[in-house]
Amino acid sequence: MANERGNVNVAVLGMGTVGQGVASLLLRQKDFWRERLGYELTLRRILEKYPDKTLDFDREGVPISADWRDVVDDPEVQIVVETMGGIEPAKTFILEALRRGKHVVTANKDLLALHGRELFAAASERGADLYFEASVAGAVPVLCALRQNLIAEPLTDVIGIVNGTTNYILTRMAAEGGEFGEILADAQKLGYAEFNPASDVEGIDAGRKAAILSMLSFNSQVTLDDVYVEGITGITREDIAFADQMGFAVKLLAVCREREGKIEARVHPALLPKGHPLAGVGDTFNAVLIKGESLGEVMLYGRGAGRFPTASAILGDVSEIARNIRFGCCGRLNQVFDRLKPVMPIDEIKTRFFLRLLLADRPGVLAQITKTLGKHEVSLDTVRQTDLKDGDAELVFITHIAREGDMRQALKEMGELEVTKEIITVLRVEGVA
Numbered sequence: 412m413a414n415e416r417g418n419v420n421v422a423v424l425g426m427g428t429v430g431q432g433v434a435s436l437l438l439r440q441k442d443f444w445r446e447r448l449g450y451e452l453t454l455r456r457i458l459e460k461y462p463d464k465t466l467d468f469d470r471e472g473v474p475i476s477a478d479w480r481d482v483v484d485d486p487e488v489q490i491v492v493e494t495m496g497g498i499e500p501a502k503t504f505i506l507e508a509l510r511r512g513k514h515v516v517t518a519n520k521d522l523l524a525l526h527g528r529e530l531f532a533a534a535s536e537r538g539a540d541l542y543f544e545a546s547v548a549g550a551v552p553v554l555c556a557l558r559q560n561l562i563a564e565p566l567t568d569v570i571g572i573v574n575g576t577t578n579y580i581l582t583r584m585a586a587e588g589g590e591f592g593e594i595l596a597d598a599q600k601l602g603y604a605e606f607n608p609a610s611d612v613e614g615i616d617a618g619r620k621a622a623i624l625s626m627l628s629f630n631s632q633v634t635l636d637d638v639y640v641e642g643i644t645g646i647t648r649e650d651i652a653f654a655d656q657m658g659f660a661v662k663l664l665a666v667c668r669e670r671e672g673k674i675e676a677r678v679h680p681a682l683l684p685k686g687h688p689l690a691g692v693g694d695t696f697n698a699v700l701i702k703g704e705s706l707g708e709v710m711l712y713g714r715g716a717g718r719f720p721t722a723s724a725i726l727g728d729v730s731e732i733a734r735n736i737r738f739g740c741c742g743r744l745n746q747v748f749d750r751l752k753p754v755m756p757i758d759e760i761k762t763r764f765f766l767r768l769l770l771a772d773r774p775g776v777l778a779q780i781t782k783t784l785g786k787h788e789v790s791l792d793t794v795r796q797t798d799l800k801d802g803d804a805e806l807v808f809i810t811h812i813a814r815e816g817d818m819r820q821a822l823k824e825m826g827e828l829e830v831t832k833e834i835i836t837v838l839r840v841e842g843v844a
């Protein structure tokens with residue numbers, strides 16, 4: 412219940428960049444919420460491992476503690492916001508808060524992508540709210556759309572650019588013709604990429620978000636381990652230049668689909684036709700394109716990271732839970748995800764492919780390549796001879812839709828042909844029927 416003044420008390424766990432954003436907005440926007448919501452959201456407690464840490468806002472005397480029990484055992488705290496990140500101790504704190512009847516808001520995609528089902532079940536058991544809008548695409552209200560507005564819609568495709576770091580790097584590689592390594596180093600200097608960028612550039616961060624999106628979109632348990640993940644570290648300036656010449660942009664995509672009762676959940680770089688709505692999403696922006704049987708297409712676009720965009724998503728969740736508390740309807744969005752639709756092995760997916768091959772430049776070579784592809788049911792859409800190097804020819808192909816397992820077999824056999832000098836690049840092509 413809301414307390415006697417009708418206010419709702421909130422605690423924030425972890426004073427990192429986002430936690431400080433949430434806490435400072437809770438203090439700063441009090442009057443705004445009183446006007447808009449009709450009651451106050453009160454910052455009641457802060458948990459921080461180093462309580463002497465210098466904060467970059469005035470906490471106005473709100474108690475700060477290093478012991479989680481001070482926060483979670485406080486009967487006045489109704490909503491716990493977890494902004495610590497990582498698996499433990501965040502998982503324990505969230506479960507303990509739910510056990511004590513608190514509602515929880517978290518931005519923790521690492522945790523949800525591995526233990527989402529357990530956390531959702533714990534919230535359901537207690538009739539508590541567990542909201543997590545900021546875990547995917549930051550300020551872009553995609554989870555709210557999936558959990559509420561689109562709940563009646565049989566969704567078929569949810570395709571997103573959900574990692575700002577990689578989108579920034581790919582956007583600059585395309586604009587400047589730069590190589591991955593040099594642009595990554597510059598992005599680190601400018602603060603657009605982490606000191607340790609592995610989880611971003613290797614696609615793991617987007618993989619976690621794909622797991623969460625798949626779970627909500629297709630109402631089935633999907634974890635990071637189920638998601639096929641490839642990052643962007645192998646993308647070269649030549650790949651981007653050839654794609655560009657052929658009318659495509661290269662993007663890191665999270666592709667979540669349901670086809671005939673099976674889920675596709677994969678993250679990898681892909682070519683998108685330049686006219687595709689996701690192709691123009693540049694810099695650090697995120698966007699998610701959702702397709703449904705009756706809905707057609709919807710695209711949501713905005714800031715996927717950063718202190719205040721993330722804090723904004725978290726505070727939207729806090730306000731929504733506060734409203735649920737006041738109207739006595741907590742737990743209304745809980746889903747348990749008991750159904751286990753199979754996740755398709757990557758070999759079974761069907762897509763088009765973009766291939767760059769270095770081949771001997773002599774009569775009959777193309778015939779050998781097309782014969783090998785044809786043997787595995789892979790048919791060519793476009794072929795382009797791009798360059799001549801020391802008597803060899805570089806060819807770029809785009810195939811029609813093929814089964815990935817067949818493509819892999821064909822590539823293996825093409826790699827063994829005497830005429831094949833190098834299989835330079837293999838990328839998937841999305842957004843073309």
Ligand code: HSE
Pocket residue numbers: 573574575576577611616715716
């Ligand atoms: N590192 C992420 C990104 C933001 O670059 O989009 C947090 O999920």
